Amino acid sequence: MAWNGSTGSSWTGSWWSHSGTQWDAKEEWDAKEEYHTDVASTDVASSSTLGHQPGRSSDGACLDGDASRPRGVPVVGASSKCLRRGGSSRQMSDRVRRQLGQCEADQILKVAGRCAGHVDVSGAVAALQTLARDTSFKTNGKDRRIEGILQILRKPLLSGHGFADIRQFTSVAWALARLHVSDGPLLDGLEQEAMARSPEFSCQELSSISWAFTRLDIASPAVIEKLFKQAAAKLSELSPSQLASLSCLAARAQDAGENLMEMIAANSKPLLPEFTPRDLSSLAWAVASLRASSEEQLMEQLADEAIAKVKDASSMDFANMAWALAEMSMEPDHYTVAVQAEVKKKMRELSSQDLSHWLWAFAKVGIQGDELLEALCSDAIGKASTLTAPDLCSLLWSISKQPASVDGVLVDALAQRTAAIASQFSGQQLAQAMSAFSRLQKVDAPLLEAVSAAVRANLRDFTPADVAGLAWSLAQTGGEDRPLMQAVCSEAKRRLNAFSLHELTGMASACATASHLDRGLMQSIAAELVHGSSIAQLSPQDVSKVTWACSKLMYMDERLTAVLSEACVTHIAEFQPAHLANILWSCAKITNKSEQLIDALCGTSMGLIEDFNGQNLANTVWAIATLNFTVTEKMEAFITQTIKKIKEFGPQGLANTSWAFAKMEQKFDELMDAIAEEAKAKANEFEPQNLSNTAWAFATLRIESQDLMMTISEKVIAKVNKCSCRDIASTSWAFARIHMPNPELVTAMSGVALQRVSEFEAKGLSNTAWALATLGTKDCVLMNTLASAVMRKINECWSSGTTKLEDLATDLNGLTWAMEHAGFLTDDLSKTILNLMRSLGRAKDIEMSRPNRPPPAKIETVAPEDHPGDVPIxxxxxxxxxxxxxxxxxxxxxxxxxxxxxxxxxxxxxxxxxxxxxxxxxxxxxxxxxxxxxxxxxxxxxxxxxxxxxxxxxxxxxGKLTREYVLLVHNWVALDGRVNERSFAEKATEGDVAPAQIRVVAHLRREDEEDVQLSLVVMSVQKNRRGDLRTHFVGAGHPTVADGKYSEREAYLRDREWCSRKFMHCYRLQWQDSKDVVRDCLEPLPHDLRESLAKLKPRGEESAAAVREWLDGKKPRPWQSYANLQGLDCDG
Structure with a gap:
């Protein structure tokens, strides 16, 4: 799955795969159907070559139920009365059997449906074989109309009596596999029968059963062990085709089949010249499915042999070989050349099925032959109007996977053909087609209408896998047809207990992808997962999918969350990077802060960090930051991998990563430089949200990347009408935070803010006003409009109770500063704001006086006794x-x-x-x-x-709160008042007023270093930006004594020789209480600063008098009562 942090994310499983294997693996079994049709026909036909036995016809149908019936197996459905006109039941059964032997596939269903009670096992086998051979019926193999035939076959299998003839058993297995029957009890009986009769299997029967069991995905350890034991004993007797069939079952068994595969490979190598192209591709598929890296030499030999037999190979053979080579990460150029050459030769002879196979092979191997692809597509256009549903689906999938763009005319033709024959599609095929059209970005109204009609007409006949697959395909199209999506969800909910774990999690994932919250369905899925006994069988992918789905839909279920968390911790070692990243992302979205889970996910992630791709890295760090977790001690490896793979990051990944480090307040220069460079290179791809998040992150970390911010401003200006209100607020805040004025950007954002002011939230309006004021806007209309909107929004939010009172107060506080700073805070507005602030405060006091108030967070305070000295008063x-x-x-x-x-x-x-x-x-x-x-x-x-x-x-x-300070600064401050005329603060612009007013009360020198000049000043501050005061004095050439942050290190160390700390003391505050009574408080100079001041030598008597006043420990006077030095001791 993939998350856009914001993302998130989409799930790309293929629901039309057989038993969980993705359809795009293009299983070898599709290629081998024709071959095994012949095998099964041979098995069945062999019964007729033995001569006519009593009671048996040459087609294998039983003519006399009693004569041919094995002991203990009754005639299924025998009746003592005839269905019509009183004839004997035996005569009726004989008539039905003859009809079944002579019927076409479409008639069999009618006969079997009406007369199922008069068909015995042999007749059912014959009917099933006929249906399996009929290609027109193949895709409807799961049709409920064959239930009557299956019911007959269940009796011998489930009763334990079994089939009379082993060839009958292999024929049933073959037919069930051809029809993709997914009847659990029936397949269990088939499995038990195989275990009991495996010693009787000939090489041919062993091959046929292996083929059938692979297709039916029967791979329980017990039956696999029996079959493999029998296969090992007969290995030297097996033909190439039989070896190929057995290899595929070994591949399906995975770990259990590795030893057998080694033996098959060893026996196959000397026989390769005798292998048909079909056998070669089947063996290659099996080797690749097991990821048998030790068999690369065998794979090369298979590819060479396939080239040698290229004239006899079908397009499917090439496709399967291409899949196998791609899975093994092998790219033999000579095979690619041979493929293209063969296509050119056979271009005019290609059927529609061949076309899809060739195009599929091109997509899998990555052949980029534009000219050849164009020719194939052109040929496909001519055949589009004759395509059947299966061929149409195969062709759609193939062209949707092409690395190069496909001719739009072909896509249109395929869409028209799909719409025309949509009613002929199975559920699986409809899901396939819609998924392909989604990738091709071709989902128009006629197509949706036709598919919707087909789905509604046949939805009850769809299997759970079809329902889940269709839901996923509809989600891929963007969920445009909401009623259809709801209908599919309702059908899923109706029979959810028949869904497998994979299908349950897939339904949840589909709903999330389509942003379709069906709370009833999600509750049912949660109940199935929580109460099901197989929760431990959830695969990492299933856990990842359902966790992602819950977070995407913001569906909270404590029981499900607990179960999923436990499954994550239990199986954490099995998780792949994508699973880890997605689950962490999901935990962040639903705020699941289980420390055990997060620690396990983070720890495992750091161990696999080298395997993470760009998106996994971005999702992981975003989640860690969102959850307020820090893994600083392990960040080095994370940062190294992020820098190494920075080219893999898309716009959202870059924005999320920079946002995450800013959120964690972790500033790593090399990483942020890499992000900045990549962001500039990909700026054209950035959406407005990516631009605003990136700007916010760099501003938060106070990284002044001029080139990046200029690039962002250009892109924001170009896309300003697509920006959300949040984008406007974040971007303006970012440029204000780092004091980077940009008049063109301010003008663009101001215009949008003014037009869409009603769409902003209170916080966004307040932040925008603050930012624009900081950036120097003088737009009175805009600022007053923003102010009115903030006041209105705050009152609305307060009335509705949708926002915390303290958040509203913060927004109001920001607006106050903005309007005052911009010069638009009138007395009336100021008074209105104050009244509203006090009202919010009173409401908060009432709220927090209640017994159920939230408990405060625990804070580990540092004990005063650990820091001896003065205490607060x-x-x-x-x-x-x-x-x-x-x-x-x-x-x-x-x-x-x-x-x-x-x-x-x-x-x-x-x-x-x-x-x-x-x-x-x-x-x-x-x-x-x-x-x-x-x-x-x-x-x-x-x-x-x-x-x-x-x-x-x-x-x-x-500015109603007056703060007055006494400072000792370096150098003699000029007495001309220049320092009070403008701001010398960092980033101050021309015209900025001084952040404070000072009066120089004394000029002094060091006793031991008379060239060190100092000034004692008193300062009055009414309003200023944080940090402006000290940078103002530094900029004016008068840094504060012993200021470790703003002084040069050498000067700071010299100051500390005689002054124990920074010489700055707030000696007076003046304010108004809640009754508007003016209050005043003064504090003498502390003893440590008096001691330091006493070590200095006044420049003259005027300065000495001022110093004595501060040294006597008395309460100081208000700032305005102090006179500036008159210059009387300049030469003293």
């Missing part, structure tokens, strides 16, 4: 908010992972969950409103209620 405690002094070394944001104790842990100890629940929830930042870096100290605000928290958030975004 509660400076102002209000009912809905508080102000706290954070000492240096404490972490505000748990994601910083800097090793210090967490403020969240202190808050949870300070306030109990029933009193102040918000500080116990990480998803609400524990109530903390603003960040303060670990090395910094100062005041922070904490919301104690959600109403208080959202009120403070609104003030932070609108």
């Amino acid at each position: 509660l400076r102002e405690d209000l009912p809905d908010m508080c102000c706290i002094h954070k000492p240096a070394g404490w972490e505000v944001d748990n994601q910083d992972a800097g090793g210090g104790p967490w403020m969240s842990g202190w808050l949870m100890e300070q306030f109990k969950i029933n009193d102040v629940p918000i500080v116990h929830y990480e998803e609400h930042q524990f109530g903390m409103v603003q960040r303060l870096d670990i090395p910094s100290s100062g005041l922070i605000l904490v919301g104690k209620t959600w109403e208080g928290f959202y009120t403070l958030k609104w003030q932070l975004q609108t």
Whole structure:
């Protein structure tokens, strides 16, 4: 199966295969039908060469039921009364037997149906043989009208009495195989009969039984052992054709047949010149089916012998040999040349069946002869109107597999012919045809109408395999005919208990592929799988299919999930890369976070990582990221394989892989460079979603790949009208995140956003507004339209209860920042937003006061005693908010992972969950409103209620929350105010205002290094982008003292000689509480910073006076009360 992450995915099994073997393997048994017709005829005919025995006619039909009946076997259906006019039952039976011996196939069904009670076993065998020889009846072999004949044959097989004549037994086996009969009890009886009579088998009978059992897929260990034991004893007596038949049964037995295959191969090599082309292709098929790599020499000899006998070979012989060579990964050029030469010679003589065989061989071996393919297709066009259903299906499959494009005229002709004779198709053939047309992208209304009519007329006669196959084929067409798909699903549900495990999982997969959720059917399938005793027999492919189907349809069933998870863990060693990747993808879609299952899947995947193709790699990493699992310690092998196979990745694989690493916050430069290069090369193939996801991933990781982002912008502009609202929001956010203005892109996205504003979700609208504001839009109409839409969507979502309250508050918070940053936040809009924020907060407070509130996540806090030093101090405690002094070394944001104790842990100890629940929830930042870096100290605000928290958030975004800092920076800051006139922050553009206003209160020097100049400044911040403050000072030439992140390493180390930490302290906060009362809090300079400041030498008396004020430990003054240096000590 294959998943588009998003994908997912499609399942490509072939439902019209016999017993699970894919039809595209082109089984050798199709090729051998004519040959084994002769074998069976010989067996049956041999009874007449013995002379007329009493009571038996030359055609093998019993004339006298009693005389010919073996002991203990009654005449089936004998009646004491005649059906008509009082004649004796024996006379009636004699008349029926004679009719059966003389009837054509279409008449047999009528005779057998009306007079089944007067037919004994011999008559039933004769009738069955006649039907099996009739090619027009062959495809209807599973027709329920032969039930009467099968009922007669069940009596000797199921009673244990068996057949009187062993030749009768082999004839029945041959006929059942020719008709593809899938009657379980009957085949079980056949198996038991074979085990009992195997010592009696001659070489010819052993060959015929081997052929029949292979076709019927009878391969139980007991019967295989008996047959193989008998075969080994007679191996030297077997003819080439008999060796070929036996090899195919050995191939069907797989592991159990390997030893016998070695003996067959050894005995066959000296006899190869005597093999017919049919025998050669049969033996080649068997060797390839077993993947017997040790027999490559034999395969080469078979191919050479086939070339030598090319004039006698049929097209099917070539096709089967081509399949075998392809399966063995052998490409002998001389065989390919011979194939093409033979086709050219026989072009005018080819039948429609020959055409399909040749085209199939071309597809399998990969022959790229355009001229020859064109000639074959041209010939097929002329024969299209005369094709029968079987030939039509074979030809359709063959041309749908061609590596080169096929003439549209031929496809149209085949579609017309299919529509014309659709009523003659079996269920299997309809499935075949629709699947081929899907690959050929030819599913038009007349074709669908004809197929739909044929299906509806005969659906009750379809086998479970036909129903499942048809469902899959309809799914491949895109599920356009929903009523027909529903009818097929209803039929499947009606007799689901007759479906095999493979058919059950196939139905689920078909529904998922067609995005057709029939909940009743899925419940029935789940029940069959959960309560069935054979759940352990699910193959890896079946587990993969049904897991994928449940996830694709978002069908949740805890019992089924548990059973599938157990099956995965139990059989994990048997899984192939595709199965592992698909199941991981499915777990991610339905959020199945079973640690045992995920660990098993990830561990096994890493062991097989070299065998993963591009899609498997992309699906796996996407799933790991979606499930929030990390396998960092094993990522090296994964990354190596991804880079190695990057050319295999399609647009979705590239986008999903980059998205996954961004989601896991794992930045690997070599990998991302490889993805960027491949994405640029394949940009024309990217859909808008692939473009937006890739841009989002690179922006999230802050990778500024100019070439890639420019390529993405060009493609987005070209496809902007095809972009979804989410694509617009993600793309605009990505370019804003890395500060990459693109006026043309902004204009294109703005136009689409304005036209489709009603289609956006609240989050998308908020993110788009934020991004456009960041990218510098000045479109008043657009921004106000977005603002109105956000407000409307938030109210709608709140009323309907479809979105979490905190998510709505986040969207509103983003809108506030965007409108203020763009300069369009009016007083009325600001007040409206604040009222809505407070209302959301009050609603959240009510929600979280209830006893059934969700429990907070467990957080492993770092104990304060592990980090001796100052502890936080509660400076102002209000009912809905508080102000706290954070000492240096404490972490505000748990994601910083800097090793210090967490403020969240202190808050949870300070306030109990029933009193102040918000500080116990990480998803609400524990109530903390603003960040303060670990090395910094100062005041922070904490919301104690959600109403208080959202009120403070609104003030932070609108500049109503004033923060004032004292900093020590390098070099003497000029007193001309230039640093306050514009922004020097990283990525600042011309016209950007300074993120803060400063006043220089002192110029200083190092006592021991007077050339080191420093400035003590106070700073007022009302609104800024995170990170702008420090980069602003760095850009202006004044990095903060002891700032390990933004200072040069040598300067940082020199600073640390006399200053223990970054010299930055938030000394004052001013805000409004929930009653709009202005609050003010001040915090003196901590003792460690006072000690550092005391080591410095003021430049003059003006500076010295300012320094003394900070060193005395008293509460500082508000920023506006500090005067800038007047320059009185410039020369001091």
